[in-house]
Amino acid sequence: MNIQTNERYKQIKPAYLFSEIGSRVRTYEQNNPEAKIIRMGIGDVTLPLPEVVTASMIKACEEMGHKETFRGYPPEYGYGFLRESISTHYADNNVSVDPDSVFVSDGAKSDLGNIVDILGQNRILIPDPVYPVYVDSNIMSGNNITFTNGTKENGFLPLPDAVSPEDQRASVIYLCSPNNPTGAVYDRNGLTLWVEYALKTGSLIIFDSAYEAFIADDDLPHSIYEIPGAKECAIEICSFSKFAGFTGVRCGWTVIPDNLKSGTYDLQALWKRRQATKFNGVSYPVQRAAQAALSDEGIKACLSNINYYRENARIITDLLDEKNIFYTGGKNSPYVWMECPGKTGSWDFFDLLLHKINVVGTPGEGFGMNGEGYFRLTAFGSRENTIEAAARLKDFL
Amino acid sequence: MNIQTNERYKQIKPAYLFSEIGSRVRTYEQNNPEAKIIRMGIGDVTLPLPEVVTASMIKACEEMGHKETFRGYPPEYGYGFLRESISTHYADNNVSVDPDSVFVSDGAKSDLGNIVDILGQNRILIPDPVYPVYVDSNIMSGNNITFTNGTKENGFLPLPDAVSPEDQRASVIYLCSPNNPTGAVYDRNGLTLWVEYALKTGSLIIFDSAYEAFIADDDLPHSIYEIPGAKECAIEICSFSKFAGFTGVRCGWTVIPDNLKSGTYDLQALWKRRQATKFNGVSYPVQRAAQAALSDEGIKACLSNINYYRENARIITDLLDEKNIFYTGGKNSPYVWMECPGKTGSWDFFDLLLHKINVVGTPGEGFGMNGEGYFRLTAFGSRENTIEAAARLKDFL
Numbered sequence: 001m002n003i004q005t006n007e008r009y010k011q012i013k014p015a016y017l018f019s020e021i022g023s024r025v026r027t028y029e030q031n032n033p034e035a036k037i038i039r040m041g042i043g044d045v046t047l048p049l050p051e052v053v054t055a056s057m058i059k060a061c062e063e064m065g066h067k068e069t070f071r072g073y074p075p076e077y078g079y080g081f082l083r084e085s086i087s088t089h090y091a092d093n094n095v096s097v098d099p100d101s102v103f104v105s106d107g108a109k110s111d112l113g114n115i116v117d118i119l120g121q122n123r124i125l126i127p128d129p130v131y132p133v134y135v136d137s138n139i140m141s142g143n144n145i146t147f148t149n150g151t152k153e154n155g156f157l158p159l160p161d162a163v164s165p166e167d168q169r170a171s172v173i174y175l176c177s178p179n180n181p182t183g184a185v186y187d188r189n190g191l192t193l194w195v196e197y198a199l200k201t202g203s204l205i206i207f208d209s210a211y212e213a214f215i216a217d218d219d220l221p222h223s224i225y226e227i228p229g230a231k232e233c234a235i236e237i238c239s240f241s242k243f244a245g246f247t248g249v250r251c252g253w254t255v256i257p258d259n260l261k262s263g264t265y266d267l268q269a270l271w272k273r274r275q276a277t278k279f280n281g282v283s284y285p286v287q288r289a290a291q292a293a294l295s296d297e298g299i300k301a302c303l304s305n306i307n308y309y310r311e312n313a314r315i316i317t318d319l320l321d322e323k324n325i326f327y328t329g330g331k332n333s334p335y336v337w338m339e340c341p342g343k344t345g346s347w348d349f350f351d352l353l354l355h356k357i358n359v360v361g362t363p364g365e366g367f368g369m370n371g372e373g374y375f376r377l378t379a380f381g382s383r384e385n386t387i388e389a390a391a392r393l394k395d396f397l
Numbered sequence: 398m399n400i401q402t403n404e405r406y407k408q409i410k411p412a413y414l415f416s417e418i419g420s421r422v423r424t425y426e427q428n429n430p431e432a433k434i435i436r437m438g439i440g441d442v443t444l445p446l447p448e449v450v451t452a453s454m455i456k457a458c459e460e461m462g463h464k465e466t467f468r469g470y471p472p473e474y475g476y477g478f479l480r481e482s483i484s485t486h487y488a489d490n491n492v493s494v495d496p497d498s499v500f501v502s503d504g505a506k507s508d509l510g511n512i513v514d515i516l517g518q519n520r521i522l523i524p525d526p527v528y529p530v531y532v533d534s535n536i537m538s539g540n541n542i543t544f545t546n547g548t549k550e551n552g553f554l555p556l557p558d559a560v561s562p563e564d565q566r567a568s569v570i571y572l573c574s575p576n577n578p579t580g581a582v583y584d585r586n587g588l589t590l591w592v593e594y595a596l597k598t599g600s601l602i603i604f605d606s607a608y609e610a611f612i613a614d615d616d617l618p619h620s621i622y623e624i625p626g627a628k629e630c631a632i633e634i635c636s637f638s639k640f641a642g643f644t645g646v647r648c649g650w651t652v653i654p655d656n657l658k659s660g661t662y663d664l665q666a667l668w669k670r671r672q673a674t675k676f677n678g679v680s681y682p683v684q685r686a687a688q689a690a691l692s693d694e695g696i697k698a699c700l701s702n703i704n705y706y707r708e709n710a711r712i713i714t715d716l717l718d719e720k721n722i723f724y725t726g727g728k729n730s731p732y733v734w735m736e737c738p739g740k741t742g743s744w745d746f747f748d749l750l751l752h753k754i755n756v757v758g759t760p761g762e763g764f765g766m767n768g769e770g771y772f773r774l775t776a777f778g779s780r781e782n783t784i785e786a787a788a789r790l791k792d793f794l
Contacts, residue, residue, distance in 0.1 A: 112676025
């Protein structure tokens, strides 16, 4: 063939981070079939869905099997019942979000990847280290990325003063809090500085709150919309994956406030058009499952699972405290972001842990330049595996 | 805000076709709450899912509720069991498709919209009339569209001779067979001409076979890969929506052969990268449902539903035959594409049918310039409604 392909794909690292990890682990497993590998790499949940959730999903499947209750194409932006439930969930946390501003999708990753579609060429501000999807999706669209550096000094929470003071252009600003991979969480003051910066410069904030349910400290914001002015400058993308263990169920949502305009362009209208053209809504049983997760009983069950993971995180951070190793995250996040001892490179540390103690984590370098020398461990394993991993780490570190 | 948005969205008609229809119908309903409206507009199925499908989906939901059988993130390209089932389904129809070339998604519409992501700027050949997603997604990406005209004369099946003979550039060629909206189906000869044209010009064919299960004539091709050479020039996008009634379940797939290269670019590798970056796979219960639809029992049940719709189509085409009205489709498609009597415009005919006999169809003009003067009726209604609609049409036409 002789057609033009998207040349910008060439600029992306050849393998997606987790594919590369998967491939190294598979190779090790093939050579060491007896090894008892503990996976603390991918941020994937392991506890089963709460009964209230599966019951609701099963009921919806049954409805699909009967003529009277069968449902065809779902509404492109989500069923009213789910958009309402999400809005109510915000309201329960004292945040006002109109159901019509909530767009249900098959997951935050899809929305984070697809949101670039409705934007033109802008300077993109992305924290480093961070979830690789922001960077890769913007490279695929030919955007110019400027990194805001997360460092030990700023606790991996860069603020607007990280952007050159001479260059206060309108930008698209990605924020992830609680951060993936560092587990660091912006406080109200930090987010206020970003919202004020966005309003001053005419910027758009894309706020990834996929891990908000892990926040344990009462005074940390769960949503960007807790900050005054955010509805004039911010889109929020969230997920049922971590809150309700939906990584295999697939459901998320995006909030685009209805007064979010750039010049004459209405971002909500653009997103509606994008979704109506390139998406056909989320599976009906999945939406019923998500609704059940947001019921009183569902929330209780989901938070109980989250507490289980929190205890895992505590087991890891207790060990790091004991070993006097610097880390962020853990308390308000399923991720523990540790400094690799002895200035080891992060992929070297990955190989060391895999080969020496059969523990798989995620090399910090995979999340950006500033991740070099750091390592991410997740709290999503079983209690037993987490205790075992901590024991192996205790001997090794 | 002062950021740049995707300016090309401005070039798209303000409302997506089916949203516009929905809005006109809602307005009519509000003013005429007693009207018994029969919907033959959107191509949405109405029969419930076969029991073998819901049983499999329910079993998968139950698995998600137990620690031992819970599943987190699905593989980005689909579970092996489903990619294998799809490959086997092709093999049963004497088409060889490697499971590793099958990419499972949440629906053909998503894939058709997203495939543009991996391509650069090309001339785009799109039949007119056709499903609006091809046009809109290419406008959103700033591509130059050339239409190949479907007309009464060519039976709404344009061939390569519709392209200017002086301009035999490499292009991206969209084909939809059985066609949405016209129900016309390319025969082996027609598809062979397109494959030869693509190979000669270095073009890529994007073949939308979402309606293949409706083909009743034995000698009509279900897949582009039945044509020699197609694996060197064609991507095929298909869906469970029409075959298995999955419009509300959401599952489809894309086949990208592993030898599909443009220069040094490997289209399968590009798509893998796109999906790994901007997509997180399909819900596990949905994939189990799709697998069940492809079991022997599933196929039998799905084809029985399709036969039900076929009989509906026959009721409509019998009436049009009786009234001596030109149409395409019906026999090998759930769509009947009729000429509006008396040279009525297609939106006028839409309003006429809605207001005079409370039957909703789709105005041909919504599918492109050549659709003006035509009207699409779908066979997806109940038998009762189809008979009633035919009776109303009989009196009206």
